[in-house]
Amino acid sequence: MPELPEMETYRRLLSRHIEGKVINNSNVNREKSINVPIDTFITEIVNKQITSIERRAKHLIFHLSSDKVLLLHLMLGGWMYFGKENDAPDRTKQVILSFNDKHLYFIGLRLGYIHLLSQSELKQELSDLGPEPLGSNFNEHAFLKTFEGKRGRLKTTLVDQQVIAGIGNCYSDEICFEAKVKPDRKFNELKEQEFKNLFQSIKSVLQTAVTNGGYMENPLLQGDKLTGSQTPSLKIYNREGQNCIRCNEKIIRIEISSRKSFLCPNCQQ
Numbered sequence: 001m002p003e004l005p006e007m008e009t010y011r012r013l014l015s016r017h018i019e020g021k022v023i024n025n026s027n028v029n030r031e032k033s034i035n036v037p038i039d040t041f042i043t044e045i046v047n048k049q050i051t052s053i054e055r056r057a058k059h060l061i062f063h064l065s066s067d068k069v070l071l072l073h074l075m076l077g078g079w080m081y082f083g084k085e086n087d088a089p090d091r092t093k094q095v096i097l098s099f100n101d102k103h104l105y106f107i108g109l110r111l112g113y114i115h116l117l118s119q120s121e122l123k124q125e126l127s128d129l130g131p132e133p134l135g136s137n138f139n140e141h142a143f144l145k146t147f148e149g150k151r152g153r154l155k156t157t158l159v160d161q162q163v164i165a166g167i168g169n170c171y172s173d174e175i176c177f178e179a180k181v182k183p184d185r186k187f188n189e190l191k192e193q194e195f196k197n198l199f200q201s202i203k204s205v206l207q208t209a210v211t212n213g214g215y216m217e218n219p220l221l222q223g224d225k226l227t228g229s230q231t232p233s234l235k236i237y238n239r240e241g242q243n244c245i246r247c248n249e250k251i252i253r254i255e256i257s258s259r260k261s262f263l264c265p266n267c268q269q
C-alpha cells in the first residue's frame with residue numbers, strides 16, 4: 001500500500017501537470033469507488049478547475065474551484081497513471097478524470113476510493129489522523145508527546161494512523177532498522193537514546209524516500225524516472241534471507257499482530 005513518500009511523489013508530479021487545469025470530462029466504471037451516484041459525481045466535477053493538490057497522511061486531496069474536494073485513498077493495490085489514451089496501461093480503470101486529450105486514470109481501486117466531499121465533510125473525515133511526521137511542527141518535543149508512555153509495539157504503533165500519519169508496513173520496518181531497534185519492542189521500554197534515534201529515523205527514512213520518489217511499481221506518466229526509485233534503496237523490507245547491509249547477518253521475517261515485519265536479528269536490539 002502506498003505510504004507517505006509514494007503519495008507525496010504522486011502529489012508533486014501531479015501538481016505540475018494538473019494544477020490549474022479544468023476537468024472537462026469524467027468516467028466512473030466502478031460506482032463503489034465513489035461515494036455519490038455517478039451522475040452527481042460527474043455533474044459536480046466536470047468544468048471545475050483543480051486549484052491545488054494537497055497530501056494528508058496517505059490521502060491526496062484535490063481541491064476544486066467549487067470549494068468541494070476529491071479525497072483519494074489508494075489503499076492496497078491502487079495506483080494512478082496520467083497521459084493520453086494511447087499510452088494508458090491496459091488495465092481496468094475504475095475512475096477517469098479527463099483534461100482534454102490527457103487523462104488521470106485510477107487503477108486497482110478495489111478497497112481504494114475517490115470521494116467527493118465538502119470542506120466540512122473533509123475535515124470530519126480526516127479528524128482522527130495523527131501528526132504529519134515530516135511537518136515542521138513535528139519536532140522532538142512533539143514526538144515525545146505523541147509516543148511517550150505508549151505500550152504498543154513499535155511496528156503496530158508506527159502504522160497506527162491515529163497516532164502518527166502516513167507510515168505503513170514498509171517504512172515502519174525501515175525506520176526501526178535505521179534506528180537499530182527491533183519492531184516488536186515496546187515504546188515504553190526503549191532507552192532514551194533509542195527513543196531519540198527513532199525520532200531521527202522517522203524523519204530521515206521518510207525524507208529520503210520522498211526525495212527518491214517512493215516505491216510504486218508503475219511510472220505515473222511517460223518518461224517518469226522518479227516514481228519507484230526508492231525500491232532498490234530499501235534496506236530491510238521484503239529482504240528476508242538476504243544479508244543485512246550493516247552487519248551481514250541474514251534478515252528474518254516475523255509476524256507482529258498479524259503484520260509481516262522484517263528485521264536483522266543481530267544489529268537491531
Ligand SMILES: [Zn+2]
Binds near residue numbers: 244
Ligand atoms: Zn544487521
